[in-house]
Amino acid sequence: MAARPDRLDGIQDLISQLRRMDFQTSVILLGFFAIFLFFAATLHDVGFLSTRNLTNIVLQTAPATVMAIGLVFALSAGEIDLSFGSVVAVSALASAVAMQNGPLVFGVLAGVGAGVMIGAFNGVLVAYLKLPSFLVTLATMGLFAGIARSMTDLRSIPVINERFTGFFGSGHLFGVPSLVIWTLATVAIGHVVYRHTRFGAHVLAVGDNPRAAQASGIKVQHVRLAVLTLCGTTAGIAGLLYAGRLQAARYTLGESDLMTVIAAVIVGGTALYGGKGSIIGALFGSLLMGMLNNGLILMGLQVSDQMIVRGLIILIAVAISLREVRR
């Protein structure tokens, strides 16, 4: 039998992928555009469609999108991380403190290092002490929220290093805001690693059927350690993005991101119980959440009403996006 030329196979692959843009992918895209059109129609007189507002949405969601990448890996491997919000605060504070008396490099290393170490701490407890990640990260969420509070006695720390705030916040590269670059870069790297590397394949296999993965020689515990470390790392980077954009670090950073990021990832087509997920979907899920926040504020809703509406919309979105998976 003659092998088909690679090119033809590539095109076939694309077609079949388009065809498999199944229910779920279409739901997230449809929902995204439906909500976008709704806000565009109802809020055009208060500037929802202005370039500035749309850019703002993207800039504000950057930290959540970066965290979502890590969470896609964790959920796909059948684990969960609830502690990433606290990691954001610790990482932002660590980096701000380090830069009070040191150069930018110290700040970056302290911030990312804190994320990596907390993630690895979670990972070791899950992978080698065999504790469930839900409980481990529920505990470390509280633990590191407390540590964030005690680090600076509840004080916020200003970040005045302009190269840092440019790089992680308000700067531009070739006219593109640095937060957009961070978003696109992490999504691109995340997608390639998730879909096109052995590590990505092993993550999916472990989440899908850990016994099959083990029997196939995949180091299941290493994968678990890796995904939780990755979650900590992306939360650490998110902490830097917050500190850069707000030019200050405070223990409240990341506090309200837990629900947003989990919702973004689930709405984006990642299965809560592992084995299936999408990085691109998580990006759209995250943008959807940001758009929702933004639109509800522009609508003039009270904070309490915003929370209620947001909760309801997330509920509906999650219910719809899980319909196909549960069968």
Next chain:
Amino acid sequence: MTPVLSLKNIRKAFGGVVAIQNFSLDLFPGEILALVGDNGAGKSTLVKIVSGVHRPSGGNIALDGATVSFSDASEARSHGIEVVYQDLALADAQPVYMNMFLGRELTRKPFGLLDKVRMRAETQKLVEQLDVRIPSARSQVRDLSGGQRQGIAIARATHWARKLILLDEPTAALGVAETAKVEALIGSLKDRNLAILIVSHSLDQVFHLSDRICVLRRGEQVGVRHTAETDKNQIIAMITGVYS
């Protein structure tokens, strides 16, 4: 002829409980040997010893005449031993081709990214050779029937095994027609000059497929018979220990 697999005086105890003792067996290329015995006779333990999951407490395992010792399942695999489990060690939400290469994914230079095109092509070739009818190498495993899934598990073992395939109750979860299909597939593996050890509860299947039958009772080998020279009554008597 050198046996592919040679077990000598294998013994396995879990704490004080002896699961296998004094078990010896030679397995030759192109041969299907059936391992039969009542529940708890030690069949699965034996499969786990050969596949590297358990280490024997005593005795000697040799592959092609050379003594080996496996510290885990992947070491046994690297020696060319593949196992097909009764509960289908497949990842359901992944496509067929990723299952075929699970843990041994093909990559492409220079970045070491997955070579999905080649994995799909090789999967397609293999399922065609073995006549496992699936819609496509891209199909998700969970969309397939039990027979198709077991077909894929066997195809995977065939692809990677260089010496020996262990089949642990390969048709226990299947219907009649699917069982027949999987049995035909197992029969066709003999032509590949692999040694095949099959654990089965179905004597019909054992008599239909195997060249020799080894009977285990309470962790001890009761005897080995050529399938052509024995009958069900004799085998049943050996399994139960009740001779009429």
